[in-house]
Amino acid sequence: MSQVELAHLNSCSKDDFVAALANIFEYSPWIAEKVAGARPFGGIKALFEAMKAAVERAPADLRLALIKAHPDLANKTQRAAGLTVDSTAEQNSIGLDRLSEGEYRAFERVNNAYRAKFGFPYIVCVRRQTRDSILRDFERRLPNDAATEMQASVEEICRIAALRLDQQVISDDRLAVHGRLSTHVLDTHCGKPAAGIAIELVELADLGASRVVTRAVTNADGRTDQPLIGGRPVPIGRYELNFSVGAYFSERNVPMSDPPFLDHIPLRFAVSEPEGHLHVPLLVTPWSYATYRGS
């Protein structure tokens, strides 16, 4: 999936334009065809809005076909038969290719129950989700009526498309599809940013094993050099940040109890806005700590 400049897309042949964007919407080159005549686009936002409008204005049967063009989530048979490159990458990104047995069964149940009720697959933009949040979302959506779910599916499809477009098309403007999760450790015992604190971010899972998302060490400013999650949506879900403060204070010869009152501090929180900036700082002494949702 090589990247392409918007300027090129604006000036190339219609065929090349459609070919380049054929799979922004899964197996649905007709959407790129629909908007090719509206070129040139002033930016990626304008391009995306045009494609989205094409979907929304399409006849109902075409929208339904678009929905049905999507694969099930975590379906082994379909995976064996082959998904699009995009779908495979998306599903793998949240671990749908390596589910626990319990998770696998839960996804199978979801797919079947949803398809049995609505006649089309359960679609969700997985890059904005964790395995847990997908399963919870399903519980929320299953009771809906078909019209509501048609609408919800189109919204999820547009979110998938926006992320694919963001990865594929280079433009001066950006789609608002990225979020950020960051932290900051203030050592309020000595009044300075805490440097050298080992941090681990874990995605919590109800059914399968919790999964380490990333590890990092705080720099001289008490922050991590890179955001814990950045340059992509922050998946909706529950997380635990672990801070190794015992080792930090011990190395600085700060008097502590034995065993240290605080050693590995867990902050457990949920992400609900994948495109938002979520800052989860830690203010800490060997005997106290505080956190809050920052921005």
Added chain:
Amino acid sequence: MSQVELAHLNSCSKDDFVAALANIFEYSPWIAEKVAGARPFGGIKALFEAMKAAVERAPADLRLALIKAHPDLANKTQRAAGLTVDSTAEQNSIGLDRLSEGEYRAFERVNNAYRAKFGFPYIVCVRRQTRDSILRDFERRLPNDAATEMQASVEEICRIAALRLDQQVISDDRLAVHGRLSTHVLDTHCGKPAAGIAIELVELADLGASRVVTRAVTNADGRTDQPLIGGRPVPIGRYELNFSVGAYFSERNVPMSDPPFLDHIPLRFAVSEPEGHLHVPLLVTPWSYATYRGS
């Protein structure tokens, strides 16, 4: 092990006195015999100090015999053959009768390594410990020389004796053998104590399963009706307190994200002073929290 009034011990026959206190020190009635002539005792503290002094002033071989009179920790063969009622209750109180396979092997290793080096059993006052802290303590003590460990063993034996005496003898004064672990939840969103918060105290274990110590619900004052641990030493070890704040704020219709930013808040801390008063409060809004070692 029925309780007995100090006044009665002061006035009964020497034989009855010795019989009543025969097992305060494991299988060692000679200590009660030694102090019987010093009656009457003004209080349980005076009685304990007299018994402790008798041990400390005893010839080295007698002290060694006292040490050797103690059973190994978590030794299945010895347990099958029968321990004293006190030893059984003590070992069971921290779960030495239901260890995981990994823990069992670890204790076996500890007992054998210690006995191989020193020629007497590894003794620790288990009511002041968790399984984890006993194993960590062993790592700290094994490098010591025999004299240091003789001394350490006698100290642990006196701690065991103090707790047995405290349970058995009723007196106006009390031995300082009890600690307390308490909590308090302040809802700083509405400026009031948080009532109705479900709390769970878990003892963390490196080798075996973590174990729920107690569950409670905060009362109108944001506290638990009983201390989380009280009327006994607070075992040295690592703990996690869990507070169900998501349900609490949800019931009060406080606006929250979905899923709630904070739902189950874990406070992870260690206890290092079994006879101390440790207060671990939580100040909480749906978006922030703080804790500290209080008193």
Added chain:
Amino acid sequence: MSQVELAHLNSCSKDDFVAALANIFEYSPWIAEKVAGARPFGGIKALFEAMKAAVERAPADLRLALIKAHPDLANKTQRAAGLTVDSTAEQNSIGLDRLSEGEYRAFERVNNAYRAKFGFPYIVCVRRQTRDSILRDFERRLPNDAATEMQASVEEICRIAALRLDQQVISDDRLAVHGRLSTHVLDTHCGKPAAGIAIELVELADLGASRVVTRAVTNADGRTDQPLIGGRPVPIGRYELNFSVGAYFSERNVPMSDPPFLDHIPLRFAVSEPEGHLHVPLLVTPWSYATYRGS
């Protein structure tokens, strides 16, 4: 105003009973007379409720006379002519005898404006107020109609009476007329209660000078031996608590900047419930602090 046992009031002659309670309601012995026949009273609460009911059930002209029997607040002429002992003590307790020029004029304006509109004096239970809150209360009450203010005056009169009764009559039960203001300093730098911190409680005033209410030093538990305000209502108003933390940390050789980042920490807050228990703790390191409304 010597204290008297309720038991005595229950058994003495009607004349003695009325004499003892003649001024519970300002210059209005008829209220005591009214309830004398209902003796014996089971407690001071029952006695107070009976007196209050007598006022509320009295004909409107009698209630108006009761209201008019009260002096103006801070009126020099009336003070020169002589107030009841109770009124004098009450007014002096909040400094109405030593107002700044600005405050004196403000009170004069309040008295005159109120009397001009309603034809009776502006009455407020001053022991539950500060000079500031009385003046603010006036702004809130002046727009009311006469019926509302008759009712408000009676309520204030009953509050005055309850406090006089509480001071004068000894009973097993107590009227709920006392509040409490307390503090607690936790040193989260070393994880212990902060002992030896000098504290000053100041009542803030808009028009006159702020006034030191009390000074104290924290004890080994980080608390003050006596509540900052206790055994009386906590006057509605704005306060500042000052904690000398710079000296505290300096004496403990804690590394600090020069000048210390934190030296005298002011906590500024308002009291709104004179009969409540208000706890204003301080969690502090040389580089951070936190406070909250506790209970």
Added chain:
Amino acid sequence: MSQVELAHLNSCSKDDFVAALANIFEYSPWIAEKVAGARPFGGIKALFEAMKAAVERAPADLRLALIKAHPDLANKTQRAAGLTVDSTAEQNSIGLDRLSEGEYRAFERVNNAYRAKFGFPYIVCVRRQTRDSILRDFERRLPNDAATEMQASVEEICRIAALRLDQQVISDDRLAVHGRLSTHVLDTHCGKPAAGIAIELVELADLGASRVVTRAVTNADGRTDQPLIGGRPVPIGRYELNFSVGAYFSERNVPMSDPPFLDHIPLRFAVSEPEGHLHVPLLVTPWSYATYRGS
């Protein structure tokens, strides 16, 4: 004092160079003369270091003359006779032209005592100080011996020179003479940055009146558009930040007590590192708040 490009200073005539920098060191063009031959300078840092080295390597009598070329602080007679434009601007910037009577007398005492002991004026780089810190600094320096104070004076003179150079010479690099004081308000009641909070920064003074340094209102990110102090050293001294949180929560219809428990929150702190970045945030609900030294 128009600004000049370093490139121009590097290429102009020696006379123009000396003229341009004649008063970087008070009445001491010889320092510019001394370094003119070392041109071109790679940056303003190199220029400053050269001038500083020229001072430090100058014969003692020349250094003493440089010291004596400086005016007293807040000396009315000297001011009437005329100071350099720089000295006037510097002294006025911290209010030495509008001292209270008490402050004026204190400065007079300082000047006289210092000159009496050392034979030269008391010199301090006033742009890094408040009136209070200058007076406190004097108490610290007066007991020193003459050599120490010669050295201290030269250091202060170099700090004055660095700031003058920074204002006058445009270069790609910058001297590290600027600090920053900033704040951030997090509303932990609703989990968002607090927008629209009125803030007042006050410089506290022991002898004279406290002085409002700046007023600002928090923006959508809970910060002020400009740092509270920036683009200059943050004067050493004691400050109070006031946050109008009562109005903020009231406008958002957050339930509060009457009067509000928290209305105007004062944070009182000291600045000790004029070139540092000091961040003083506020985490606040209507019932709690916290602050810490951030960075």
